[in-house]
Amino acid sequence: MEEKEPYYDVVICVKDMEQFISETILNLQSSYLPPRTIWVIDDGSSDNTAQEARKHNNVEVIENFENKGKSYSRNVGITRSKAPFIQLIDADDLIAAEKTVQQMDYLIQNAHVDAVYGDVQHFIDSENGRVYREPITYSTIPDMLEQLIKKNIYALHSFLFRRSYFDKAGLFDERLVTSQDRELWIRALISGCEVHYKSGNIAYYRRHETSTIASQQQTVAYFNALAVELHANTLFYFKNNGYREVTRQTLRMLARNSNRYLRSFTEIDQLIQKAYSVDTRTIQLEQNAIYNTMEGVFGGKITERILRFKFILDHKMGRYGIKY
Secondary structure (H helix, E strand, O other): OOOOOOOEEEEEEEOOOOOOHHHHHHHHHOOOOOOOOEEEEEOOOOOOHHHHHOOOOOEEEEEOOOOOOHHHHHHHHHHHOOOOEEEEEEOOOEEOOOHHHHHHHHHHHOOOOOEEEOOEEEEEEEOOEEEEOOOEOOOOOOOHHHHHHHOOOOOHHHEEEEHHHHHHHOOOOOOOOOOHHHHHHHHHHHOOOOEEEOOOOOEEEEOOOOOOOHHHHHHHHHHHHHHHHOOHHHHHHHHHHOOHHHHHHHHHHHHHHHHHOOOOHHHHHHHHHHHOOOOOOOOOOOOOHHHHHHHHHHOHHHHHHHHHHHHHHHHHOOOOOOOO
16 A cells, blocks of 8 residues: 555654744755645644644644643544554655655665665854754664664654554653653664664754753653663563663663752662672772772772762752753
8 A cells, every 4th residue: 555655744842942833844845845734732732833734734733731841742643543654754854855755765675675764954043144063974874773772862853754663663752741752762772673764864853042941851851761670671682681781881881860950869779779680790980980990999889979969069060051
């Protein structure tokens, strides 16, 4: 069916993006291969985002009327769409005109591939006009799963998905308020999804020059940890233990980050315990050698309690750009 009628739908989850939504819709519709339908899931906007989206043809707007989160909203769009291919994008981002047609061709020619992704380029709208940064290429990353365990650097809209991706991996985890894509990408790869990289096919990511609120940093630290922790037991043994050490390193680093943003010691201890659950060797982080020495002497949990005083002082001095 896909080869006889190759088309895709777009799913946009949006909240209070009245000033950006039309540009994104027009960008998608002017691509070399426009989508059949753009599903705009308005997640409780207080502005005129939904009305602005309805001005355009081939757009279906679903309003939640209250904020239910990105995971819920994206799942609604993916489920309501019946397209064999899906493009996900945020309401303030853009894509290159050739992106979807080239990625669609690749998926049609490679029927075993569940998703394909390309590169990303960040941009900022300033008083002097739009400024583009150097493109980020993923061609130098040999192992996507290893990268995702360490850190998610992938842009959501750099992908084009075959529906089989979601059939195999499932939908977004609605318990996560952030890091949802990282968790799903990890789950997809350990579930057997075939994901390929194709150079180029630029996805444009809009950066906003806004200050970061301290509570948001605490939230991100928690859900970044949860995205990996949820799959740690599988990752420890996945592909003949090939991801065991990187998973241990990441969990330990996530515990450090949770401490840095003053999360509870209960959460921090849980991550440290998980990191050491399959191996008792001291984990060497790529950080201050003194901290690693401390861990070798006192253990991870006591080390983090000692460091808490430093992190509190860092925040009071505004070292992270935020103060509690």
